[in-house]
Amino acid sequence: MKPTTNYTKSGTFNIAYQVIGKGPVDLIYIPGWVSNIDMMWSEPRYATFLTRLTFFSRLIIFDKRGTGLSDRSDKYSTMDERMEDIIAVMNATNSKKAFLFSHSEGGSVSLLFSLKYPEKTLGVVGFGIFAKRRFSEDYPWAPTDEEREVSNKLIEDNWAHGKLDELRTLVPSLAHDNGFMHWLASYLRSGGSPKAALILHKQCTQIDVTAILGSIQVPTLLLFRKGDIEILVEEGRYIAERIANSKFVELEGEDHLFWTGDTYPILAEIQEFMTGIRPHRTDFNNSKEENKKSGIDIKTVMSENFLYNLKVEEFAKLCGRSLSAFKRDFKIAYNTTPSKWIKTKRLEYSKKLLLESSLNINEVCYECGFVNSSHYIKSFKEQYDIPPHQFRLGHKVF
Template identity: 45%
Template structure:
């Protein structure tokens, strides 16, 4: 799925960024936790897959809370409270033409969802709370929350580590063994908010207490929690569900606090069946992959110059070189058409290095190739590889010049720390692909 258009709703003189994606039979508002960035969300494959699944059975409405992401910045000393953010939600729903919606709130976003559902019950058809807390500082009657001292230590750590891993091991313990994924998540968080805003919002969240609203909720409610979540305990989630009339509680295996990491399909299966009554499950033939397209520049002219026999012999040498490099870097040849190759990789850095190696090797044959690399979700159908990611990769390759390897911004972000160097090529309209795409040239 390509990035949807970002629009703006006015709320009390502030611009609130929002997007609408999907054409499902009901509206679903996604309320993220803490901080967010609409457009960056689609550039993180794991998050994009989460949102795409939600949009597959709903008309999904997304927004950035004021002070974060693409919404207007606000003074750190004057951050919005839950009431103001509730007004922002109402403004977004009205701008999106939504009169009633299901709401899915995660972590701190669950509190905003609770407040909106309790205040405007006529506008909420269902409520889903994932990894949600309703109080964020310890008290004898709420023993699951961190102590004030622990919250202060967390703020000190955030301010000190916002340029590093910012304590993500607690939010995404399943990613600890994957340095590239951890860097990707950290970059995502930095683009969501400044360090000052992140710390100030953390301080504001410490003051949240929506316990008194739970008995007033009337919408059908699902409470989800992963059993070993480091941020919200299962006991805490069960208590929350017990306070909500007729709420359903589902405890899932796992320890990732971020709902778009870990066993995402297991969590979304529960969301989908609760909201639609159908347990469809994920498409078993969809997966994340890096696609590589290469072809020979000026092949028609070269063939005319050499004649059929000589050209065929040269083409066979070219194909042997490409296949050698695919084998060397772990690529899987999907298709060969004329003088072009389409291959997939399980890692973007290997795909980029393979493309560079091909470009270098064919120079000895008097040839120049162009290549395009993109990472996204693909469909496997009867042994073929399909999907919008395939079209994007092919279109990026078509933008490359002789000897060039072009990549999408997704690939550039995924290979951070690999030693590969890039130069911004600029935004391009890719034929047949909606939106504008930022391409990057791989430097030698």
């Protein structure tokens, strides 16, 4: 099912978080620069990656203060405050000890947290993270002050307009997919206003964890794509050389976003790091016989994920099947096609929301996984011979 967004207090700040899955070990995802935990689920690749993590963990995600659904701030947040946010989310979810999965700017606070709270940290996974974001002779991969000022100006001038050229370098594999690029621009804007984005971007310049790397004792997995020009692979080697109990993995590819491109090696490394068991690539797209070994039940996966904005091919991956095997096994299980079943389930759920919630029609539409209200209203009327607003009025209790 689509995850529920909850809030907890970190000092005076409301921090938004979600819990997905019931795996044997907790995994806390700490995003980079800006995030929006609701919007993550609207992008099929993102949703598929996060859902796959729940196959071996209880996944906890949150928006740090100043971003997404959490309270905004007009000043820089200290690293201590950022760590307090993590503690607040752990307390709210009754998480005693967890792995931390961090991306980009989220890496520094994860490393600091593991040093300050080793009793709460099972390990750290960092994808494309950095130790500092200001050029120096001993760390020449970070931007110079002049380069940073250019970036700040671009944010000031272009953030609200969603200009895409600067974003394409984050994800070369999808640089020519205008649909994805428009989603990415919307996602970033939903994660922070122009002012908030600029504050956080400038705050990155203050980050420097180089001095504490040698003191970190918890197991640390460092994942870097060789062609990533946002955070260079040399930065990963620098961190790995200074953390004694670390594993450094260079991956093929150029994308700075972990959920795009070839995601199998990333998921496989994380699962092996956390569980000691490395899945085969075929487990992500396997045959019926291999699926039996994995124990992935098609009905369980579909009932828990039908509200997500996933393509049929991505549901097949979640179920551990090739597309043809998924369609065949789905027909056996449900005696219909995946598309028809998903549409019917979403419409059934929308009836429940119309009767039991105060959400307006547009909100019901998006909550149920439809991408636009006109398609939802048309589908509802075709299914039940009445438009949704009339259905609600006809069943309203006075």
